[in-house]
Amino acid sequence: MRNPVLIELTRGVLVESLHAGAVAVVRADGEIVAAVGDVAAPTFPRSAIKPLQAIPFVETGAADRFGFGPREIALASASHSGTQAHTSLARSMLARAGLSPDALACGVHEPLDPVTARAMIRSGAAPTPLHHNCSGKHAGMLATAVHKGEPSEGYWRPDHPVQARIARVLEELSGCRLSPDVCGTDGCSVPNWAMPLSGLAQAFARLAMHEGMSAARAVACRRIAEACAAHPDLVAGPGRLDTLMMARLPGAVFMKAGAEGVYCGALPERGLGFALKIDDGAKRAAEAVVVQLLGRFHPEVADLGPAATLTNWRGVEVGQTRPSAALEALLERLRL
Amino acid sequence: MRNPVLIELTRGVLVESLHAGAVAVVRADGEIVAAVGDVAAPTFPRSAIKPLQAIPFVETGAADRFGFGPREIALASASHSGTQAHTSLARSMLARAGLSPDALACGVHEPLDPVTARAMIRSGAAPTPLHHNCSGKHAGMLATAVHKGEPSEGYWRPDHPVQARIARVLEELSGCRLSPDVCGTDGCSVPNWAMPLSGLAQAFARLAMHEGMSAARAVACRRIAEACAAHPDLVAGPGRLDTLMMARLPGAVFMKAGAEGVYCGALPERGLGFALKIDDGAKRAAEAVVVQLLGRFHPEVADLGPAATLTNWRGVEVGQTRPSAALEALLERLRL
Numbered sequence: 199m200r201n202p203v204l205i206e207l208t209r210g211v212l213v214e215s216l217h218a219g220a221v222a223v224v225r226a227d228g229e230i231v232a233a234v235g236d237v238a239a240p241t242f243p244r245s246a247i248k249p250l251q252a253i254p255f256v257e258t259g260a261a262d263r264f265g266f267g268p269r270e271i272a273l274a275s276a277s278h279s280g281t282q283a284h285t286s287l288a289r290s291m292l293a294r295a296g297l298s299p300d301a302l303a304c305g306v307h308e309p310l311d312p313v314t315a316r317a318m319i320r321s322g323a324a325p326t327p328l329h330h331n332c333s334g335k336h337a338g339m340l341a342t343a344v345h346k347g348e349p350s351e352g353y354w355r356p357d358h359p360v361q362a363r364i365a366r367v368l369e370e371l372s373g374c375r376l377s378p379d380v381c382g383t384d385g386c387s388v389p390n391w392a393m394p395l396s397g398l399a400q401a402f403a404r405l406a407m408h409e410g411m412s413a414a415r416a417v418a419c420r421r422i423a424e425a426c427a428a429h430p431d432l433v434a435g436p437g438r439l440d441t442l443m444m445a446r447l448p449g450a451v452f453m454k455a456g457a458e459g460v461y462c463g464a465l466p467e468r469g470l471g472f473a474l475k476i477d478d479g480a481k482r483a484a485e486a487v488v489v490q491l492l493g494r495f496h497p498e499v500a501d502l503g504p505a506a507t508l509t510n511w512r513g514v515e516v517g518q519t520r521p522s523a524a525l526e527a528l529l530e531r532l533r534l
Numbered sequence: 535m536r537n538p539v540l541i542e543l544t545r546g547v548l549v550e551s552l553h554a555g556a557v558a559v560v561r562a563d564g565e566i567v568a569a570v571g572d573v574a575a576p577t578f579p580r581s582a583i584k585p586l587q588a589i590p591f592v593e594t595g596a597a598d599r600f601g602f603g604p605r606e607i608a609l610a611s612a613s614h615s616g617t618q619a620h621t622s623l624a625r626s627m628l629a630r631a632g633l634s635p636d637a638l639a640c641g642v643h644e645p646l647d648p649v650t651a652r653a654m655i656r657s658g659a660a661p662t663p664l665h666h667n668c669s670g671k672h673a674g675m676l677a678t679a680v681h682k683g684e685p686s687e688g689y690w691r692p693d694h695p696v697q698a699r700i701a702r703v704l705e706e707l708s709g710c711r712l713s714p715d716v717c718g719t720d721g722c723s724v725p726n727w728a729m730p731l732s733g734l735a736q737a738f739a740r741l742a743m744h745e746g747m748s749a750a751r752a753v754a755c756r757r758i759a760e761a762c763a764a765h766p767d768l769v770a771g772p773g774r775l776d777t778l779m780m781a782r783l784p785g786a787v788f789m790k791a792g793a794e795g796v797y798c799g800a801l802p803e804r805g806l807g808f809a810l811k812i813d814d815g816a817k818r819a820a821e822a823v824v825v826q827l828l829g830r831f832h833p834e835v836a837d838l839g840p841a842a843t844l845t846n847w848r849g850v851e852v853g854q855t856r857p858s859a860a861l862e863a864l865l866e867r868l869r870l
Contacts (some may be wrong), residue, residue, distance in 0.1 A: 200536065200554075207794075207815070210718035212728050214578050215794050215815035218536075218554075242550050305847025319655045330847065382546035383852040392548050458543075458551050478814040479543070479551035511641025511666065516719040 201235035202524035204476070205483040207508065209517040217483030219459065219476040221491065221528060224399035225469055226409045228373060232531040233396070234524055240380045240392035241475045246456030247390070248335050249275040249422050250371060250401055254363045255338040256418035260345035264294040271425035272432040274338030277455065279435020280309025280329035287432070288328050291337040295344045302327035303354045304336045304386040311435050332386035334432075339388070356381060356389040365391065370411070371404050372397035385457060395473040398462050403471025406452045406464030423452055423466070439485050442502050443492065451492055459484040465495055482519070490521050494529045537571035538860035540812070541819040543844065545853040553819030555795065555812040557827065557864060560735035561805055562743045564709060568867040569732070570860055576716045576728035577811045582792030583726070584671050585611040585758050586707060586737055590699045591674040592754035596681035600630040607761035608768040610674030613791065615771020616645025616665035623768070624664050627673040631680045638663035639690045640672045640722040647771050668722035670768075675724070692717060692725040701727065706747070707740050708733035721793060731809040734798050739807025742788045742800030759788055759802070775821050778838050779828065787828055795820040801831055818855070826857050830865045 205217040220235025230237070252274045255261055261271055270291050278284040292299060309315045309329045318325065327333055336353075339360050343353045346360075353360045356378075365376050374397040384390035406423050408416040426433050430444035433454070440453055453463030459476030461484050472491060476483040482504050489503035508517040521529070541553040556571025566573070588610045591597055597607060606627050614620040628635060645651045645665045654661065663669055672689075675696050679689045682696075689696045692714075701712050710733040720726035742759050744752040762769050766780035769790070776789055789799030795812030797820050808827060812819040818840050825839030844853040857865070 200539075203536075209578055209726075210728075211715055212576055212578070212718065214718070214728075215813065217814050240548055242545055242548070303848065305849075307847055316655050319652050320658075322656075379547055382548065382550070383846065383850055385846045385852075387846060387848050387850055390545070392546075392550075477551065478553050478816055478819075480814055480816065483814075510719065510721045510723060511643055512639065512723050513641075514719055514723055516721075 201477050203522045204234070204525040205486045206520050206522055207517060208520065214517065216522070217476050217478060217480050219474060219483065219487065220395055221472065221474040221487060222395040222399040223470055223472045223491075223532060224396055224403055226400065226403040226407045226471065228396075228400050230396055231470060232528055234528040237395040239394065241395055241398070241460070242382055242390050242392045242458065243398055243462060243473070244384060244390060244456030244458055244460050245277045245332070246454045246460045246462040246473070247368070247398070248277065249405060249426065249452070249454055250368055251335060251364050252338055252422050253367045253415065253418050254360070255342045256421050257415055258342055258345060258363075260338070260342040263345045264291070264341055266291065266294070266341070268421070268425035268428050269432060270338075271422055272429035273334030275422055275426055275454070276334045276433045277331040278334055278432065279311035279314065279438065280325070280331065281311050281314050281435055284334070284432065284435065285328040288333040288337050291334070291341060295337070295341040297340055297344070297350060299326060299328050301340050301350055302330070302333055302336050304330040304332045306330060313436070330386065336386065354388045361389050365389070368393070368401065371401035373400060395475060398473035399471040401471065402452070402462045402464045402473065403469065406466040406471065407469060426452060439488070439503055443499060446499055446502070447492075447496055450496065453488065453492075455481075455484065461488045463488070465492075468495060486519050486521070487525065490525060490529060491532075494532050537813050539858045540570070540861040541822045541855060542858055543853060543855050550853065552858070553812050553814060553816050555810060555819065555823065556731055557808065557810040557823060558731040558735040559806055559808045559827075559868060560732055560739055562736065562739040562745045562807065564732075564736050566732055567806060568864055570864040573731040575730065577731055577734070577796070578718055578726050578728045578794065579734055579798060579809070580720060580726060580792030580794055580796050581613045581668070582790045582796045582798040582809070583704070583734070584613065585741060585762065585788070585790055586704055587671060587700050588674055588758050589703045589751065589754050590696070591678045592757050593751055594678055594681060594699075596674075596678040599681045600627070600677055602627065602630070602677070604757070604761035604764050605768060607758055608765035609670030611758055611762055611790070612670045612769045613667040614670055614768065615647035615650065615774065616661070616667065617647050617650050617771055620670070620768065620771065621664040624669040624673050627670070627677060631673070631677040633676055633680070633686060635662060635664050637676050637686055638666070638669055638672050640666040640668045642666060649772070666722065672722065690724045697725050701725070704729070704737065707737035709736060731811060734809035735807040737807065738788070738798045738800045738809065739805065742802040742807065743805060762788060775824070775839055779835060782835055782838070783828075783832055786832065789824065789828075791817075791820065797824045799824070801828075804831060822855050822857070823861065826861060826865060827868075830868050
C-alpha cells in the first residue's frame, strides 16, 4: 500500500517535494486513537526501539549489578552524538562490566556531533567504536551478557540469549509475533525486527505508562523512562530533536528517533504511545511530523524541528515545510 | 498526481523504504520515447539546468571576450566540489572579467569535496563564496553582464537582463512558457523555473544534438557539451556520479544532477534527452535511477552510483537497492 502524503516542501507557490508515511497513536491497551496510512504493515523501527531493547538490561538486574544509574540507562537507550561525555560514559560502562571497547561489535563512524567531529579532524584523532551512536546500547547488551554468565562474544547474533531475551520483550509489549522472516540486520549489526506501527506505538505507551506487565518489568520501564527524561542530553546530543524536545517537556514527552524516517514515543500524561515511519526514509519529514504531533498537545514546541520557512545559502526565504491535508486531518482527530 | 515507485530499498526480505518519481526520455523534436509518472507537471530542475543557463554566457560572446575555453565553460555548467582546482578557476574567471569574489551572490557553504573540507577544518580556513558549488555558474553570469555592459550588481534578480536572457533560452529550447507563477528562488538565489520533465528532456536533447536552433546557438551548445565531456572533473568533483559517468563514457553521455532528486542529461548517439525527479527529493534514488537508465544503453556503468548491496557500519550485507517493476517496465521500453 502507498501511504498518504504527510509533509510537503514548497518553493515559490509550487510543491517541490513531498513525503508520504504512516502514523499510529495508540493507548497502552492497544486501542488505536488515531492513525493515517498502513499502520499494520511490518516496519523496521531501527534505533527508535532502543528504549525497549534496554528493558532486559534493567529487568535482569545487570544495571544494578554494575552500579549503573539513570545516566548509564539513558545511554543504553541512546543514539548518542559521540561527544566526550558520551564516549567516556560508554567506556566506563564497559570497564565496570570487565570489558574493553574491543568487545563492541557496532562498527565505527565519525561522531554525529559536528563540534566533536571537527575537533577530531583538527587533532587527527580517529573515531573508535565508542563514537558509534549505538555504543551505549551495545555496552548495555554486553553488561547483560556478563551479568547472566553468557558469552560476550557474538552478543549481537539473533540466536544469542541477549537478543532472544529482547525479542521476547518486544513480543510481550507490542503483542506482535516476531518470526525470522521479519528480522533484518541493523546498522550496528544487531537484529532489528519489523513490526506494525500500531504494535510499536502500543509498546511505547506501555513502556511510558508501565502498565499491563510484571512488577519487575514495570520498575524497569519506569527507570528507563525516568532516565531519558532526566538525561535527554545522553539520549541524543547537542542540537538534536530528541534532546531538545525532552529537555523542553521533561517527563511529558518520551521519544526516540530511528534511521530511515522512524519515530516512536509516548505522551504519558495522555496515556498515548505513537509510532511513525516516512516511506522514503527522510529524517527531515519524520522530524516535521513528530513536531506537528507533539505540538498538537504542547504548542510551545512548534519551533523545534525543521524550520517551517526554508531559506537558502544566503538566508533568502525560498519556501515552506508544511503538513499535508492528511496529516492535518490526523491532528484534528487528536484534539482531545 | 502521485508518481509510481521507482526504487525500493530492502532490509532482510522486506522493503524498508521506497522512492517514487517520474522519468521522461524524449527526442530533440519533442517525441516522448518513454515515460513513467507525470512528466507534464511543473518541476524545479534546480542545478540540473546549469548547462542550459550557461548558453547565453557562450552565445553572447562573453566567454570569448574574456578568453575562456572549455575549462571555464565546464565550470560555468558545474555544481563543483570546491577543490583548489575549482576555486582557483572561478577566481580567475572573475578576475578576467574585472571582478573580485565579492561580486558573487551565491552564498557560502563548505566544499562538497570531503578531502578539501577536512583540510580546511585542519588548517582553520573559512569557506568563501568561491567554495559554493555554484560559483562557476555565477562567474559566468557576471562575465556575461560585464560583456553586455549590464550592471553586475543584482545579476541574480529575475528581472536582470542576465536572468531574462536565460529564461528566453529555456523557453526556446524546452518549448515551455515560463510565467512568474512557476518561478522559485534557487539555493544560490538565482531564479529557477519549474518546467515539465518532458520539456527539460527535450531541451537537453537539443543541447546535446545542437539541432533546431540558430547557428550561433548551435555552436554555443556544442561548445558546452564538448567542454563538459572534456572536463568532467570540473562539472562535479572527485568521486561524484556526474564526473565518474562522463569520464567513463566521454561524449556518449551528458548529464547534470540537481538538488531535490533531479537529473537531466542526454545520450547524443541515441538522439535522446532525459529528465527525472524523485518526489521526495532523495539523491540516493535519483542516482540509482540515472544509473539504471544509462546502464540500459551502457551496461559497463552499472557499477557506478549507489551500491546495489547495502552494507552496515561493519560491512555486513543488510539489504539491496533495486529498481521497481515500474522502472523495469520503462527500461524495457528503451531496449532499442
